[in-house]
Amino acid sequence: MSTERSSAHSRSPHPRRTIPSPRRLLAAAVAAAGLVALPAHAVGTRSFELRSLEDLKGGDLTGVSVDSNGAVRAGLTLGATPLPDATSIWSSVVLPDGTVLLGTGNEGKIYSVSGGRVALVATTGQMAVSALALAEGGDVIAGTFPEGKLFRLPRGAGNGGPAKVFAELPDTEDVWGLAYDPRAKALYAATGSDGKLFRVDAAGKAQVYFDSDEPHLVSVAVGDDGAVYAGSNGKALLYKLTAPGRATVLYDFDADDVKAIAVAPGAKGGAIYAIANKYAEAFAPPKRNRSGPPSPQPARAQKPGKGVLMRFDRSGVAEKMMSDDDTHYVSLGLGDDLAPYVGTGAEGQLYTVSDNHVARLVADTDERQVGAFMMAGKRRFVATTDPAVFHEVKGVGGPDAVWTSKVLDAGLRASFGRLAWRSDGALELETRSGNTDAPDGTWSPWSTALAAPGDAKSPPARFAQIRARWRRDPGAVLREVKLSFVTDNARAVVTSIEAAPKGQTKPSRSSLPPSGGEAPKPVSALQLTWKVDNPDQDDLRYRLSYRMEGQSTWRSLLKPGEKVTRAEHVWDTTALPEGEYRILVEASDELANPPERTLRHSLESGTVLVDNTPPLFRALALQGRRLTGEVADGLGPVARIEVSIAGLDEWRPIFPSDGVFDEAVEPFEADLGAIVPPGAHLIAVRAYDSAGNVVTRDIEAR
Template identity: 35%
Template sequence: MNISKTTIRITLAGLVLAASATVGAVTTQSFVLDTADVFLEGELEGAAVHSDGSVRAGAATQRTALENVPLAYSVAQRGSKTFIGTGTNGVVYEFDGKHAKVFAETGELLVASLAFGRDGALYAGTLPNGRIYRIDTKSGKMKRFSSPKGAKHIWALHYDQRRGELVAGTGPEGKVFTVDSIGRAREIYKAEASHIMALAGDGKGTIYAGTSDDALVLRIGPNNEAQVVHDFPGNEVTAIDYHDGRLAVAANEFKTTPGARFKPAVSGTAPAGRRAARPRPGSGELWRVDADGRAEMLVSRKDTHLTAVQWGTDGAIYAGSGHEGRILRVEPDASYSIWVDVEERQVLALNLRAKNPSFVTGDGAAIYRVQPGARRGGTWTSKALDASFASKWGRLTWRGRGHIVLQTRSGNTQTPGETWSAWSKNLKQPGAVTSPPGRFIQVRAKLPKGHSAVLRAVELFYLPQNQRARVSDVQGTRPPPKRGEPARQPLPPTTLLNLNWKVTKPDSDTLRYRIDYREEGQMTWREMFGEDTNLTDAKYTWNTGSIPDGHYVVRIEASDELSNPGRLTLRSSAVSEPIRVDNHPPRIEHLKVRRGRVQGRVVDDMGPVARIQLSIDATPWRDVFPTDSLLDSRSEGFDLPVGDLPRGAHIVAVRAFDASGNQANREITVKTGR
């Protein structure tokens, strides 16, 4: 099946629409799509996204699925035939360019590596029993060839021409073996790491090995002496490739060990069609090591690890990814593009220098043949762009080169589906969007045949529907004490009330507030201030000194008139619970001293009386209780002993407070005859 019939999705984790307009007032806004990260959030079909923020025609591929096979893990080609190592039933498939068929069944869990020997036979490295099988490429006849001592995983196989032997990278003891023509394995190096994940060679007896646990690349010379080429970041060198004196290296950081996702079934054989485990989550870096030992990091990806690397015949490096099924093409200057994107989640092995270039995938096994020449035409489709609210679409413009045509479709669900509009007619030059109003919209760009067309930027204008702000929780409270001022009870009197309210703004309009009030028993609202006051903060200090005491209801109105023209202005309002206003002090009535007792009554129009205090001859004030011992009403009587006073004149002072902190003072002079 041709890849052009398959929808290919890109969703790069952690990347966001970099230039999506901030939701704001009812004014024209736009989506600006002009970076590689933004383009990569969309879907690619035969198109390539470059690191310079452009979209161009990509490689043409042809897909052949391996039905009911979870993953294709290794690949090797000889002549017109390509062989594919798979899991989780350890089957080797033969592919003739059109059809794939079972060629050999190892009975193992996974064929992790394939290599051709000097005799022309195909050798298959497997796990979890650490066996190497020899397969005749004509008849398919298979036999167990070698079982290197201590090995459970044959991660990599490489045939070295000068040595005339197979080289095997193994785990979990981190050993490198050579295997002679009759299957005798000889250990030539043991690493401190647990696994040798990758092998490459220069054809002259020097072997390069990548390790897991410590992410080293080792150089093992013809005399089997080992040196460290470079210690890479991360904890695994998953793939290496040697070409013309240079190495390409995939260094990854994983949270799990290499063999953790390949567990044999209890019976020892995985059931048919068993689904592979999800790929190990990780991050990856692509490095180049020159002949003089200089190591240079070319690409770093936090959203995916790298599964395979290979030098191309054109000097570029190709790297397969393990998260979204992509192949990166990296130029010598470290610029790169998403060269191929496929529907499977993992690209696990590359064979791009072969006569018939190909690669294989996991999380749904398939083999892809890369077609020579340019693609007939590629397509890039944006992700669903969210205007946040129902919107009217405006003009669609773009920058680029070549005969590019664009289309749009819109809807009101985040995931495009049947309820969305159909794709619009082709726009061959910038113009008005004809898709119906909605919250979400997609843009699709069609690139013509050849490599000349380049899409560099897309901008789509829109007008969002205005949204009403909502006011709630209107409160009136006394100003807090000033810094450093001790707390007092009751609080000191004040005519000021701090009005506060909550407001919910779906958009970022600037709001203007108007405040009205009325006594709770009245129906007429009165303005708190005139139109010349432009209040935009959700708070206001109300001076109540000019209004009678009582309980008042406050109404707050929010209007977005400052951000929207009159016909589009929206308003909302909310009222408070009754707020107490008490600015007048209580009265001390009928104050007298009789038979050694101070008597009187404290009366407050609003009530309740909060505190009564007594002082004789300027002694410190002391709290006293009313006659009923409770301060709970607007009128409280008191009858207090003055105690034994020496002969002469004495000043008896009483003061009282109401609940608002208003204070009344009164005193009388009394003479004693003793």
């Protein structure tokens, strides 16, 4: 895409774009800033590599263009003429003498722009002038809402007074689009809220040409063969009409509206272009607001939608030319070469796309959206909304063409190395740096320009920008930019350590299992996991040690030569004496830094229970159906006692004498009359400790 911007526009590089929070990890900053690190992990020298349209378009584009192949070249030079009494521009038309008329949303006023001067031409008293069309003899027809009126401005007339009503369309609230057919000397009006297309003759007599089933028809265009095309809001249908009421659906978009239509002359194959949008919120025409200005576009959600540009040949074959998931499309037109141009509803950008689907950003304005434009003929311009500004296209290229990158975030303070680029022709590149996410007075000045790749001269900082100038060769093309850097080494900090039996998610010191539930399986291996705050995302090596509670000597938990680089490890405790232990985890960034830069941090865990020995029955007796006994465990506590008739897999819990399992020795006494029926039976009694170790004893009941 090609980007062209006015040298009269001096703006901080893309104030609309947000920069990652200073607390964001470097990995996220890498993804957001187009940063490439070699190798894949954040190790040593890294680089910002800007090579795609998304990478290159994010900053300030003054008089340059960027295409989808990642080529930046000198582009359009735009002027800037504000409309001081307007905030939104909805429509435009160019008069034969080159004067531009702009329809605005400020009480439905029409302004003229000529020779850099803005003048009020007419007022309609409506909410907005949503459409303008040049009719027979140079007269201008204006469509408005919310009263569905058409106004006529005779050629040469317009002193700022009220415009005269040309036609009132019956049962119509909104006029969204106008198209004039010079052969038939008829005007077509796309309207809502009944979704009708009107045909209006030179005398202002209106007839329904097509009555759709949609709530709104929002766009209309006429082909050189007399075919009329209309786009709807609702199901986003593109209609083709060859006679009154004779409509076919040329295309059913997966969208909410067909915002605009443009038809190329038959000499170029008569291609039909249409832009369609899917919005985050439902369409609802704006209401008149006496206390303030209306919304700049009809019910456009504050959140940008998604736009698509389609091309159709005269037989109806469709081809998607361009789409954008980050913004909806507002305006559509053709250039001198009949290439389509599209104005966006966010970021105030203008794109074009070639037959081979190379898209170019050709204008990137400071305003929110491109309400209207003209890229054909001698009077070319881009008219924007919020605020309303008329940008005249003054030329292409020039010594003031400047490309400025988006703000590049290294995540931490960085020292910058070589600035390199690929280009066709001679360019000058500069850098600057700072520690705020938007350039301000604390940033360094722009460095001395480099005419060939070399060391960047900007001081260490977290953020950086790159700037290219076309002063030496207006025809130069910039294709790729790379800035190498090394961040300060930040220490990785171990923040927590957990130990749980392998295969379980709960720590080994979890709450005691409830009686009657599924008992845990005894496991001698512990799954150790830990969390690390690693600001610069260096590759880390971990060393693990253990000691028994009450001892001071730490012993390596790892085998000789074993290297741990993941924040987890399985610890086999089979050969260890039972007891309470502590784990020490040390994190080192030695894999990413030379010895003099290596940093370490260690953290000691809470107590970890190692218990591989089952409890034992100190006593067990059965008198009649009364069972008594005592269970003891080396570490404790005893966690569960259960009984079952041998051969039946139905275990019933028994409580200890004091009713609570909380000690290493638990006496118990229970009446089994409700469990064991009369007769001789073999009774199984089993006991668990809190580590899941189990012991089972049998006793005979008579």
